[in-house]
Amino acid sequence: MANKEVQKNGKFAGSSTLGKLSKIDPHGFERSDNFDYVSYEIFESEYLGVLAHRAKRWNQIIKDGDKKTIHSNGKVKRFCRKGIPDCYRAKTWMNLSGATKRMENSLDVYEKLLETGCSNDVELIEAIKTDLNRTFPENIYFNGKMTDDKRQSLYNILLAYGRRSPAIGYCQGINFVAALILLVVKDEEKSFWLLSTLLDHILPQYYTKSMLSLRVEMEVLKELVSSKYPLCQEVMERAQAPWMIVASKWIICLFIDVFPIETVLRIWDCMFVEGSKILLRATLCVIKQNETKLLLCKDMPEIVKLFESIKTDTTVLECHHFMQKCF
């Protein structure tokens, strides 16, 4: 990428909306009627400064590197924890996760997957089609309001993935993950390879029929909470509330629709470089932040309500601070 272009585009998504927050966010999500514009503007006014600074730093490493590939090293890892600028996000995710390499080594594979059916195609297609209109219906790229609607691409990606990884096929939740990848990466084939890399290599067994890794994560979470925040675990046990009830969606959707989108992207910035452990780091961070409130909860409904409210919690919205607290 030419340096000039880098400078011009060296900003994060959202930077153009200051002072005139639109009803649609930079990623195409329609803000709900009860969207808290005041808190968001306060957050954004601070975050834009952070973004500008990070963009400058990223421009530098891209300039110093070979401009084509971003290599993983200590500095890059640190940089990813501090957030990848929007203009470099797709490229960084692709490069550092290994998706670019997989794509380069697999010419025509994507195309062939779309052309050739598999044994459980009927079931697979039906399951995907059922969810196609139920994926981000509040996003203008997925609800027919834009000419460059992404539902066909989403369908193709999910179908190709299901055919390539029959042990997973299609699991509800992947639709949201694939859709967000598409929103960021934009290119359909690249999105497919990033999704494949994520589900097969970064998060193996999360979405299989037994959802083994999800169960393991929930057990590990229980152990971690027991040792780090034992009072929290006591509350959960008194209420007979397994962490699965609270946090399964967090892990399955990789925090989509759980946290504000800025925070989700920041977690993903780490996930593509460092792997799945960021998911539990973020989960523990939320639990820690809500410890006082959790200790006041008397039953499972109260606990569930508490954690449902994190989507609008400003301490989670302030993603830069939140990510710092995760580590």
Place this chain on the structure above:
Amino acid sequence: MASRSSVARANNTNTQGKICQFKLVLLGESAVGKSSLVLRFVKGQFHEYQESTIGAAFLTQTVCLQDITVKFEIWDTAGQERYHSLAPMYYRGAQAAIVVYDITNQDTFTRAKTWVKELQRQASPNIVIALAGNKADLSNKRMVEHDVIAILQEAAAYSEENGLLFMETSAKTAMNVNDIFLAIAEKLPKNEAGVSGNRPTAGVGLAATENRESSGKSCCGS
């Protein structure tokens, strides 16, 4: 069309003395309209494209019967077969269940019957089960109308045999949505000790206060 009058959209409309809390779970195949039924019942809304539910969603709604206020704690579960093994977590201790199918899709009815069987086998023994044939608004728009009627007859007979409440519903038009929840509220035992719970107490109603028992909330009067 369902009567709205007895469904309180706010939780502070209790004028009666007794409040009963019940845990209710929705089960059924993916995309039959579980979340839509809940959204219609709790918020009076309907979205043509309802986002697929991952894990489960939790909502509450209160209905007023003649002498009693019933507060439903509703668990709306994910429908895909893959999430099946998580379901016991949600129906454990539930006093009521709505098993939903899509009236235009025979497979979803077959799936509904397996849910009923599972509940009969593994849920609380006194659980009140309602069968909801949803998307009733589509009943006369389909070319396969005779299939729809066949499913209806089978569902009615099946419900009769198994002692289920049964209604055809439409989250889209609101048809029978409040009614099915009200019918469940009517059928739930209000003063029997421990429907599923473990904290039976003397028959004392909670006067306009929340029931704060941490588990086994069979009812205020239990």
